[in-house]
Amino acid sequence: MAERTFTYQTSEIFYRTIGKGKPVVLIHGFAEDGEVWKNQIELLKDHCYLIIPDLPGSGRSELINDMSIEGMAELVKEIISREALKFPQILSVVEGQGVEGVPVCLFGHSMGGYISLAFAEKYPQMLSSIALVHSSAFADNDEKKANRLKSIEFVKKNGAFEFLKAVITDLFSETWATSNPEIIDTQIEKSRAFSDEAIMAYYQAMINRPDRTTVLKNFGKPILFIIGQHDKAVPFEQSMQKCYIPDQSHIHILRNTAHMGMFEEADKVNNAILQFINSSV
Numbered sequence: 001m002a003e004r005t006f007t008y009q010t011s012e013i014f015y016r017t018i019g020k021g022k023p024v025v026l027i028h029g030f031a032e033d034g035e036v037w038k039n040q041i042e043l044l045k046d047h048c049y050l051i052i053p054d055l056p057g058s059g060r061s062e063l064i065n066d067m068s069i070e071g072m073a074e075l076v077k078e079i080i081s082r083e084a085l086k087f088p089q090i091l092s093v094v095e096g097q098g099v100e101g102v103p104v105c106l107f108g109h110s111m112g113g114y115i116s117l118a119f120a121e122k123y124p125q126m127l128s129s130i131a132l133v134h135s136s137a138f139a140d141n142d143e144k145k146a147n148r149l150k151s152i153e154f155v156k157k158n159g160a161f162e163f164l165k166a167v168i169t170d171l172f173s174e175t176w177a178t179s180n181p182e183i184i185d186t187q188i189e190k191s192r193a194f195s196d197e198a199i200m201a202y203y204q205a206m207i208n209r210p211d212r213t214t215v216l217k218n219f220g221k222p223i224l225f226i227i228g229q230h231d232k233a234v235p236f237e238q239s240m241q242k243c244y245i246p247d248q249s250h251i252h253i254l255r256n257t258a259h260m261g262m263f264e265e266a267d268k269v270n271n272a273i274l275q276f277i278n279s280s281v
Contacts, residue, residue: 029110033059057198222280
């Protein structure tokens, strides 16, 4: 796996690449880094050229000046542009030539899905498809915004690690968490790396993001939805409301999963992703 770094808005950004074939960008979610996709990378590297960023403030990437959802989408565009020399069709669009059929697929988990939708809103010509993994096009409602603001206050008073230690287990289904305590412990330990500033910036970005259901409706290209029936962060009923887009929705419901299907039902997620890539990219 190749490791790459570059400077963006005076900050050092890190991403990985591996594989060959169709380019697929894997965008992790809140309080994660690119390693959250490790169960998918092992399979997909034989079928795709994977681009796996650490978002600003996560993993080995530093915070950037613009930590909004839209700002992080611009960073993803910069990363794709840096990889464009390997893919002439991408390069044509990056250079403003407007070539159709650009073979880039964005996969976004949770907050990574919000970033994918912001990207699709501004640069639809660069994409062949998108996948929302435990994510939503809806803006936060008032209750959700209030809860995020409470979380920001908690982080200010107690620190990011104390907050993440309390919430990470709830991202998994109770049955899976009970059966896999070592993975939960590993995720909690990894969360020590997050600064207070990063966690608060992510929450503020999610509070401020607009509704992007019209982006889904107008995208006109294949969209994959991976939904956990026991997801508390993106509730099942909310997820189902946005899925019924004629002729372009691929819907996979994970019956035994909460918010972390990449771990909880990795084989089913992998099969859904591979089937989607082969049929739509």
